[in-house]
Amino acid sequence: MLDVAAQHRALRPELDAAIARVIDHGHFINGPEVGELESRVAAYCGVKHGVGVSSGTDALLVALMAIDLRPGDEVITSTYSFFATAGAVARMGAKPVLVDIDPATFNIDPAGVARAVTKRTKAIIPVHLFGQCADMGPILDIAQRHGLQVIEDAAQAIGAEYKDGRRAGSMGAMGCFSFFPSKNLGAMGDAGMVVTNDDALAERLRILRNHGSQPKYHHKLIGGNFRLDTMQAAILLVKLAHLDAWTRKRQENARGYERLFAAAGLDRRGLAAPAAVYRDAGGAHHHIYNQFVIRTPDRDRVQGVLRAKGIGCEVYYPVPFHLQECFAALGFASGTFPEAERAAADSLAIPISPELAPAQQEAVVAALSDALPG
Numbered sequence: 001m002l003d004v005a006a007q008h009r010a011l012r013p014e015l016d017a018a019i020a021r022v023i024d025h026g027h028f029i030n031g032p033e034v035g036e037l038e039s040r041v042a043a044y045c046g047v048k049h050g051v052g053v054s055s056g057t058d059a060l061l062v063a064l065m066a067i068d069l070r071p072g073d074e075v076i077t078s079t080y081s082f083f084a085t086a087g088a089v090a091r092m093g094a095k096p097v098l099v100d101i102d103p104a105t106f107n108i109d110p111a112g113v114a115r116a117v118t119k120r121t122k123a124i125i126p127v128h129l130f131g132q133c134a135d136m137g138p139i140l141d142i143a144q145r146h147g148l149q150v151i152e153d154a155a156q157a158i159g160a161e162y163k164d165g166r167r168a169g170s171m172g173a174m175g176c177f178s179f180f181p182s183k184n185l186g187a188m189g190d191a192g193m194v195v196t197n198d199d200a201l202a203e204r205l206r207i208l209r210n211h212g213s214q215p216k217y218h219h220k221l222i223g224g225n226f227r228l229d230t231m232q233a234a235i236l237l238v239k240l241a242h243l244d245a246w247t248r249k250r251q252e253n254a255r256g257y258e259r260l261f262a263a264a265g266l267d268r269r270g271l272a273a274p275a276a277v278y279r280d281a282g283g284a285h286h287h288i289y290n291q292f293v294i295r296t297p298d299r300d301r302v303q304g305v306l307r308a309k310g311i312g313c314e315v316y317y318p319v320p321f322h323l324q325e326c327f328a329a330l331g332f333a334s335g336t337f338p339e340a341e342r343a344a345a346d347s348l349a350i351p352i353s354p355e356l357a358p359a360q361q362e363a364v365v366a367a368l369s370d371a372l373p374g
């Protein structure tokens with residue numbers, strides 16, 4: 001799926017120098033690279049503040065702490081995402097209120113969000129799944145109408161743009177990013193960031209990520225250790241300079257798949273490629289393709305054929321939140337969210353990384369052609 005070694009080989013001298021600088025200055029906690037990365041990522045997203053944190057999961061958790069989410073509060077989110085989205089809500093003692101997806105994008109269905117609002121709703125967490133923004137216009141309208149906070153789970157979507165050109169993470173009260181190695185901007189370990197335009201929220205986030213301490217040893221809030229390591233910040237600064245070029249390669253690879261699928265007639269044989277739904281007037285794509293997810297009713301067999309040929313592929317995600325054992329108490333039956341359940345049964349992510357060579361891409365398509373019926 002992803003050859004991180006290939007990416008690092010090309011950057012090795014720059015990475016070595018950045019790591020050596022951190023070893024030499026020795027400010028491993030809250031060193032100068034952390035602040036620099038925060039400014040750069042904030043500017044990249046078009047927002048005022050970035051607050052580096054220990055992971056994408058902790059970005060969500062600390063964002064929910066910053067809005068003072070309480071036990072009994074409800075947070076509306078998609079049933080189809082990585083576990084951390086709903087896990088962060090439940091860990092706060094609050095209730096994840098789940099909503100089905102729009103099958104065209106895999107993202108939360110705004111009509112479902114509108115129906116899910118109650119007196120106890122405190123926030124909405126739209127997820128920009130696979131690198132494509134959720135339909136934020138109607139979601140922000142609902143939030144405004146009911147006085148709700150919007151926290152974007154932009155873990156998979158750094159640099160993605162909504163149809164009006166706003167970047168992932170910049171539209172809600174806060175945007176949460178992950179720099180897990182498989183994300184488009186990946187650290188060499190765990191790392192994350194919360195971005196916001198709100199000065200007061202930025203201040204709270206900075207205090208909360210450091211045990212709620214301000215000044216030192218005086219705790220006005222109960223926070224935790226959610227800090228971003230200086231070493232990871234230094235590595236991410238090197239990589240951020242290459243992010244746009246990598247994104248262009250991912251987008252070219254996506255166009256490549258679409259061409260190859262059409263040439264092989266795979267679209268007529270039960271394979272659906274992801275639609276890039278939001279385009280600007282010029283037709284530019286705003287999808288950053290953290291994943292390229294195809295759909296086929298014969299998914300398990302197709303996956304088996306690809307695996308047997310040594311082609312990386314992965315199911316994101318085989319079980320929606322409402323059917324997870326740990327959320328059984330929420331009381332959802334199978335069939336409650338049919339679009340998410342269908343996606344869990346028929347979607348398959350295939351390699352899309354910037355390092356993917358044309359011959360490798362052709363091999364993926366040849367394997368799919370062998371696997372599909374007809």
Ligand SMILES: *Cc1c(COP(=O)(O)O)cnc(C)c1O
Binds near residue numbers: 057084155179191
């Ligand atoms: C990766 C991811 C997270 C969690 O990020 P970590 O850095 O792995 O903790 C949260 N939400 C989504 C949608 C993700 O893809």
